[in-house]
Amino acid sequence: MNLKKILITGGAGFIGSHLVRLFVNKYPDYKMVNLDKLTYAGNLANLTDIENAPNYEFIKGDIVDADFIHSLFKQYQFDAVIHLAAESHVDRSIASPMDFIMTNIVGTANLLNAAKANWTDLSSKLFYHVSTDEVYGSLGETGMFEETTPYDPRSPYSASKASSDHLVRAYYHTYKLPVVISNCSNNYGSHQFPEKLIPLFIHNIKNNKPLPVYGKGENIRDWLWVEDHARAIDVIFHKAKVGETYNIGGHNEWKNIDLIKVICKVMDKQLGRPEGTSEKLITYVTDRAGHDMRYAIDATKLKNELGWTPSLQFEEGIEKTIQWYLTNEEWLNNVTSGAYQHYYEKQYNNR
Numbered sequence: 238m239n240l241k242k243i244l245i246t247g248g249a250g251f252i253g254s255h256l257v258r259l260f261v262n263k264y265p266d267y268k269m270v271n272l273d274k275l276t277y278a279g280n281l282a283n284l285t286d287i288e289n290a291p292n293y294e295f296i297k298g299d300i301v302d303a304d305f306i307h308s309l310f311k312q313y314q315f316d317a318v319i320h321l322a323a324e325s326h327v328d329r330s331i332a333s334p335m336d337f338i339m340t341n342i343v344g345t346a347n348l349l350n351a352a353k354a355n356w357t358d359l360s361s362k363l364f365y366h367v368s369t370d371e372v373y374g375s376l377g378e379t380g381m382f383e384e385t386t387p388y389d390p391r392s393p394y395s396a397s398k399a400s401s402d403h404l405v406r407a408y409y410h411t412y413k414l415p416v417v418i419s420n421c422s423n424n425y426g427s428h429q430f431p432e433k434l435i436p437l438f439i440h441n442i443k444n445n446k447p448l449p450v451y452g453k454g455e456n457i458r459d460w461l462w463v464e465d466h467a468r469a470i471d472v473i474f475h476k477a478k479v480g481e482t483y484n485i486g487g488h489n490e491w492k493n494i495d496l497i498k499v500i501c502k503v504m505d506k507q508l509g510r511p512e513g514t515s516e517k518l519i520t521y522v523t524d525r526a527g528h529d530m531r532y533a534i535d536a537t538k539l540k541n542e543l544g545w546t547p548s549l550q551f552e553e554g555i556e557k558t559i560q561w562y563l564t565n566e567e568w569l570n571n572v573t574s575g576a577y578q579h580y581y582e583k584q585y586n587n588r
């Protein structure tokens with residue numbers, strides 16, 4: 238397939254910005270159109286290194302606006318869509334589920350409808366939906382999520398993502414829209430908004446603020462370097478069979494409290510503080526409502542069929558990540574102040 242004009246939604250966010258950077262640098266013959274509403278989580282400062290590239294264009298817009306999305310498809314005649322735009326934070330979905338229902342479900346439906354209406358020769362098109370392992374629910378002590386694991390979403394966020402996955406598959410089966418879906422585990426790395434565990438804790442340690450550990454800190458997540466996720470999307474986009482689903486994961490399970498202690502140790506070292514200083518900031522707080530216990534991804538299908546494996550060991554990745562946030566103080570200060578300050582303080586300063 239010779240895919241030329243690609244609509245990437247949510248390209249100013251955490252994962253989207255890594256994906257846009259990878260595609261702009263790796264595929265000079267493609268044109269990447271980044272559509273993003275620039276919510277609190279979207280930030281054009283994530284893309285300053287490629288913003289003037291000839292194969293890149295940014296458009297500010299909302300995927301919930303159906304008329305706008307239809308006219309965009311008409312105007313640009315996209316060959317493919319890689320859809321990442323979403324409300325992505327579980328805690329916010331507990332506080333404000335409707336934002337998630339609108340963007341994640343209605344927004345995805347609008348994109349599917351626009352693709353369906355505008356794509357005539359389906360053989361050369363692709364709608365790639367980027368999703369999460371949270372759609373599979375919560376694991377006990379053993380087992381892993383496989384592509385065939387039944388859906389069992391338990392938060393408004395995961396239910397909205399599960400709903401969007403179902404819509405994408407429904408458009409494949411009903412209208413033959415060429416789609417592919419990937420479900421990925423927890424990402425970490427640079428440019429992640431400091432509301433998610435790792436950047437929030439780095440930010441708080443730096444500022445000597447409490448580290449709010451939910452419940453007993455015993456929940457388990459499977460962490461993947463964000464650039465490895467972007468590489469996986471690249472491989473799936475170019476090699477996947479239409480209609481398929483692929484799990485993406487790091488084979489890298491950590492109990493929250495153990496991960497937090499690693500962050501504390503690396504931060505002490507990088508900040509030149511005596512060992513044990515940051516751990517004193519650990520504060521156990523009320524658990525997240527409906528907190529999923531454990532996620533673990535079996536990514537064997539992606540490895541065996543398309544040859545993808547993670548490239549980076551966690552120990553190296555977390556050191557690089559912490560170093561990035563400490564070196565890019567201005568980025569961290571910008572996203573937690575200015576236009577974002579009200580939002581950030583309301584959510585996080587009183588913990």
Ligand code: NAD
Binds near residue numbers: 276279280321369
């Ligand atoms: P993010 O919150 O950092 O970025 C989301 C982006 O979408 C932002 O730039 C935001 O401005 C944009 N956006 C939000 N609502 C929009 C709307 N209505 N119209 C247009 N743009 C809008 O999220 P992320 O962590 O980069 O996640 C990207 C995608 O990957 C999401 O679909 C998420 O569900 C999925 N995912 C994330 C993870 C993770 O660990 N972060 C893991 C697996 C899957």
Ligand code: DAU
Binds near residue numbers: 328452456458
């Ligand atoms: O699994 C993929 C998902 O990973 C993505 O789909 C989501 O978009 C992404 O936000 C992430 O969801 P989590 O809820 O797992 O990530 P979060 O960073 O919010 O939390 C990670 C774990 O840390 C979780 O068990 C809750 C806990 N936690 C989180 C925060 C923010 C705390 O103990 N304290 C905190 O302050």
